[in-house]
Amino acid sequence: MHLRSMNDDLERGTGPRRFTYKELDFATRNFSSDRKLGQGGFRAVYKGYFFDLDLSVAVKKISRGSRQGKKEYVTEVKVTSQLRHRNLVMLLGWCHDKGEFLLVYEFMPNGSLDSHLFGKRAPLPWSVIAIGLASSVLYLHEEWERCVVHRDIKSSNVMLDSSFNVKLGDFGLTKLMDHEIGPQTTVVAGTLGYLAPEYISTGKSSKESDVYSFGVVALEIALGRKAVEVMSDKDGEKGLIEWVWDHYGRGELFEAMDGNLQKNFDEKQVECLMIVGLWSIHPDVNIRPSIKQVIQVLNFKAGLPNLPPKRPVATYHTPPPLVSSVGVSITTSLQDGR
Incomplete structure (x- = not known):
C-alpha cells in the first residue's frame, strides 16, 4: 500500500x-x-x-x-x-x-512485563496477567473480523498500564488471514526462544505458533527465567523448556517455579499456569490447545491436560521447494521496558 x-x-x-x-x-x-x-x-x-x-x-x-x-x-x-x-x-x-x-x-506507566519478571520482582497478580494476555490473543485469533497472527508474542511486547492491566503491543510482524484459511508460508520472523519449532522448520505462521509463544511467556511468568536461559540439571545442561518438562515428568514442578511467586500465588494457580505453558509449547500442533482452551483451563472451567513425562520430539514433513528458501528475520527485544 x-x-x-x-x-x-x-x-x-x-x-x-x-x-x-x-x-x-x-x-x-x-x-x-x-x-x-x-x-x-x-x-x-x-x-x-x-x-x-x-x-x-x-x-x-x-x-x-x-x-x-x-x-x-x-x-x-x-x-x-x-x-x-x-x-x-x-x-x-x-x-x-x-x-x-x-x-x-x-503510554504504559508500568512498562513491559519482562522488566518485572527479570528485574526486582514485585508482588503482582501474575495469574490475572496471564489471563489478560490470553484474552488479547483470543481477540486476535477469533473475535475480530479476520484472524490476526501476531508472530512476535514475548514478554517485552506485553505492556502494563497504571493498574497493571495487560496490553499486548508491537504489531509490525502481524499477518492477516481469513478465519477458514490454514497456516500461511512467510519469511520466518520473531524472537529467538519464542518461535514454534514447526514455524522455524516450515516457515508457516499460524494461530498455533502464536499459542506456542504464549506458552513460553506463561512459563517465564511462573519460573522467573528468560526463555533462552540454559539450565543445569542432574543430566547436564539443557534448555529451559526441556528442563521444566523434566521437572513435570518427575512430579517436581514446584521446585522449578520462581520462589518469589510463592507469596503471590496459591499452589493450584502455579501448577495450572505451568502445565498450561507446557501444553501450549507441545511440539505436536494437533495436541497444542487453542487460546480459547487455554483460557478455560486458566479459569478452572476445564481440567488440566495429561502430558507425557518427557518432552516429545518434534517431527515435520519436508517442506516444499517454495518454503525451503524461506529467509529468516529474527528480532531482539528492546533493552528496557517501554
Missing part, C-alpha cells in the same frame, strides 16, 4: 490521527535521551507529553533508511488502527514526515 493512499484511508476514519513531525519533536523534547524508554533493532521508543491534551504517550521512531522498519511501520498502522480491545495497546496516531516514520501509542 502506498503511504499517500494509507494516509487518505486513515484520515477518513475515526481512529488514530495524523501528527506532524514538529508536534512529536516538541512532545519528546527533540527526542532527548532522557525521554528514551527503550531501543532495539531499527526503532527507539520515547516518552512524549502533549500539554494541550494533558496526555502522556509513547512515540516509536523508526531508524532512517531501514526498509524492514518502514515495512513494519506500514503493517503496524494498517492493522493496529482497526483493532479495539482492552488488552491491546491503543494506537493514537502516526506520522511520516521529513523522511521520518513514527507511531504514537498510549
Whole structure:
C-alpha cells in the first residue's frame, strides 16, 4: 500500500490521527535521551507529553533508511488502527514526515512485563496477567473480523498500564488471514526462544505458533527465567523448556517455579499456569490447545491436560521447494521496558 493512499484511508476514519513531525519533536523534547524508554533493532521508543491534551504517550521512531522498519511501520498502522480491545495497546496516531516514520501509542506507566519478571520482582497478580494476555490473543485469533497472527508474542511486547492491566503491543510482524484459511508460508520472523519449532522448520505462521509463544511467556511468568536461559540439571545442561518438562515428568514442578511467586500465588494457580505453558509449547500442533482452551483451563472451567513425562520430539514433513528458501528475520527485544 502506498503511504499517500494509507494516509487518505486513515484520515477518513475515526481512529488514530495524523501528527506532524514538529508536534512529536516538541512532545519528546527533540527526542532527548532522557525521554528514551527503550531501543532495539531499527526503532527507539520515547516518552512524549502533549500539554494541550494533558496526555502522556509513547512515540516509536523508526531508524532512517531501514526498509524492514518502514515495512513494519506500514503493517503496524494498517492493522493496529482497526483493532479495539482492552488488552491491546491503543494506537493514537502516526506520522511520516521529513523522511521520518513514527507511531504514537498510549503510554504504559508500568512498562513491559519482562522488566518485572527479570528485574526486582514485585508482588503482582501474575495469574490475572496471564489471563489478560490470553484474552488479547483470543481477540486476535477469533473475535475480530479476520484472524490476526501476531508472530512476535514475548514478554517485552506485553505492556502494563497504571493498574497493571495487560496490553499486548508491537504489531509490525502481524499477518492477516481469513478465519477458514490454514497456516500461511512467510519469511520466518520473531524472537529467538519464542518461535514454534514447526514455524522455524516450515516457515508457516499460524494461530498455533502464536499459542506456542504464549506458552513460553506463561512459563517465564511462573519460573522467573528468560526463555533462552540454559539450565543445569542432574543430566547436564539443557534448555529451559526441556528442563521444566523434566521437572513435570518427575512430579517436581514446584521446585522449578520462581520462589518469589510463592507469596503471590496459591499452589493450584502455579501448577495450572505451568502445565498450561507446557501444553501450549507441545511440539505436536494437533495436541497444542487453542487460546480459547487455554483460557478455560486458566479459569478452572476445564481440567488440566495429561502430558507425557518427557518432552516429545518434534517431527515435520519436508517442506516444499517454495518454503525451503524461506529467509529468516529474527528480532531482539528492546533493552528496557517501554
